[in-house]
Amino acid sequence: MNKPEILPQNDIAGPAPRHQTTQVMVGNVAVGGGAPIVVQSMTNTDTADVDSTVAQVAALARAGSEMVRITVDREEAAAAVPHIRDALDKRGITTPLIGDFHYIGHKLLTEYPACAEALAKYRINPGNVGFKDKRDTQFSSIIEIANKNNKPVRIGANWGSLDQELLSKLMDENAASATPRDARAVTREAMVQSALLSAARAQELGMPKERIILSAKVSAVQDLIAVYQDLAARSDYAIHLGLTEAGMGSKGIVASSAALGILLQQGIGDTIRISLTPEPGGDRTLEVQVAQELLQTMGFRTFVPLVAACPGCGRTTSTVFQELARSIQDFIRDEMPAWKTKYPGVEELNVAVMGCIVNGPGESKHANIGISLPGTGEAPAAPVFVDGKKFRTLRGPTIAADFKALVIDYIDQRYGAGAKAPAAVTAAE
Numbered sequence: 078m079n080k081p082e083i084l085p086q087n088d089i090a091g092p093a094p095r096h097q098t099t100q101v102m103v104g105n106v107a108v109g110g111g112a113p114i115v116v117q118s119m120t121n122t123d124t125a126d127v128d129s130t131v132a133q134v135a136a137l138a139r140a141g142s143e144m145v146r147i148t149v150d151r152e153e154a155a156a157a158v159p160h161i162r163d164a165l166d167k168r169g170i171t172t173p174l175i176g177d178f179h180y181i182g183h184k185l186l187t188e189y190p191a192c193a194e195a196l197a198k199y200r201i202n203p204g205n206v207g208f209k210d211k212r213d214t215q216f217s218s219i220i221e222i223a224n225k226n227n228k229p230v231r232i233g234a235n236w237g238s239l240d241q242e243l244l245s246k247l248m249d250e251n252a253a254s255a256t257p258r259d260a261r262a263v264t265r266e267a268m269v270q271s272a273l274l275s276a277a278r279a280q281e282l283g284m285p286k287e288r289i290i291l292s293a294k295v296s297a298v299q300d301l302i303a304v305y306q307d308l309a310a311r312s313d314y315a316i317h318l319g320l321t322e323a324g325m326g327s328k329g330i331v332a333s334s335a336a337l338g339i340l341l342q343q344g345i346g347d348t349i350r351i352s353l354t355p356e357p358g359g360d361r362t363l364e365v366q367v368a369q370e371l372l373q374t375m376g377f378r379t380f381v382p383l384v385a386a387c388p389g390c391g392r393t394t395s396t397v398f399q400e401l402a403r404s405i406q407d408f409i410r411d412e413m414p415a416w417k418t419k420y421p422g423v424e425e426l427n428v429a430v431m432g433c434i435v436n437g438p439g440e441s442k443h444a445n446i447g448i449s450l451p452g453t454g455e456a457p458a459a460p461v462f463v464d465g466k467k468f469r470t471l472r473g474p475t476i477a478a479d480f481k482a483l484v485i486d487y488i489d490q491r492y493g494a495g496a497k498a499p500a501a502v503t504a505a506e
């Protein structure tokens with residue numbers, strides 16, 4: 078009988094080299110050309126409501142969104158854009174704003190020049206920029222305004238609003254072909270062509286490649302992967318990745334992570350957006366958190382200290398460990414905006430919160446600081462490990478608060494002004 082082949086460890090591949098793209102500056106943020114993969118998000122407020130939109134952009138920026146897109150769907154929204162920019166600037170928020178235009182973008186950008194000026198990028202959907210004879214005029218008009226204002230554009234094809242004339246043409250050609258492909262493959266080709274033909278037209282109109290970003294969003298994971306692989310193979314435009322209509326809760330997070338994770342591993346993608354449907358009354362910043370966690374868990378960027386926690390099992394029936402893991406995680410995320418400047422490098426920190434002695438000490442030793450809480454039947458003591466060595470044992474009802482205080486002390490000593498070397502931080506019990 079043949080033995081199954083076991084690959085030696087060093088044959089397990091890491092991420093592919095990044096797909097080489099042309100760098101685009103969106104305001105002060107570099108996208109593509111080897112720049113770190115950028116996290117972006119989109120508001121769901123009425124853009125005409127300046128206060129609500131400013132508040133949400135500020136919340137998204139505070140959560141770590143490096144660019145924020147706002148819809149510009151009508152005159153009141155276009156009129157509000159410069160006021161939104163001003164209000165953000167007054168609060169010291171420099172996050173570039175991207176205008177999302179459909180159907181009447183050419184008109185709004187022409188009639189509201191202050192809006193065209195305040196935005197750092199315009200998003201154009203080639204499937205609904207106009208129809209028949211008007212298409213080229215309206216598309217050209219947006220590109221001319223972008224050229225005049227030195228603004229980049231994202232040409233974003235979308236499966237749900239795909240250019241129907243192009244799709245019909247490709248379907249007819251396919252039907253007449255000796256080896257026709259299935260309709261889905263033809264639709265995928267139409268997505269890619271829609272983005273590439275529009276980008277070529279923008280270049281004909283004088284827009285340099287350094288101001289063009291492409292996307293081709295689909296809601297089905299396998300189609301999305303195929304479309305983006307094709308787009309990357311056929312061009313070197315900077316690429317915006319996103320699964321459209323990802324959905325709500327765990328479904329949206331899993332679908333987006335699966336699709337984007339595969340493409341990022343293949344080196345494809347310069348900026349990402351996770352399109353989550355928020356729960357009613359839910360927090361819009363979740364999409365930023367998911368994007369950051371995806372990039373960080375895959376090793377592309379670091380944003381916040383990671384909290385490793387065991388899943389819990391029958392060996393730990395108390396809720397202390399879940400509560401502590403949640404409390405530490407929330408505490409870190411809340412403090413990060415201030416810590417970024419106060420504690421440079423703190424995003425590299427690893428914290429472990431473990432439920433019992435089985436994996437607790439081992440996992441805690443791999444973290445910068447970790448705690449192994451007592452499982453059912455264990456002595457009511459929680460050893461804390463710092464940089465791989467046992468540091469202290471916590472006991473009693475204040476274990477959670479005491480551990481949080483130790484985490485803060487560790488961060489201050491390791492990353493604060495006058496930080497000590499790791500060995501000096503550790504003072505074993």
Ligand code: SF4
Pocket residue numbers: 387388389390391392393431432433434435436437452
């Ligand atoms: S560390 Fe202990 S409590 Fe946590 S999953 Fe493993 S055995 Fe269960």
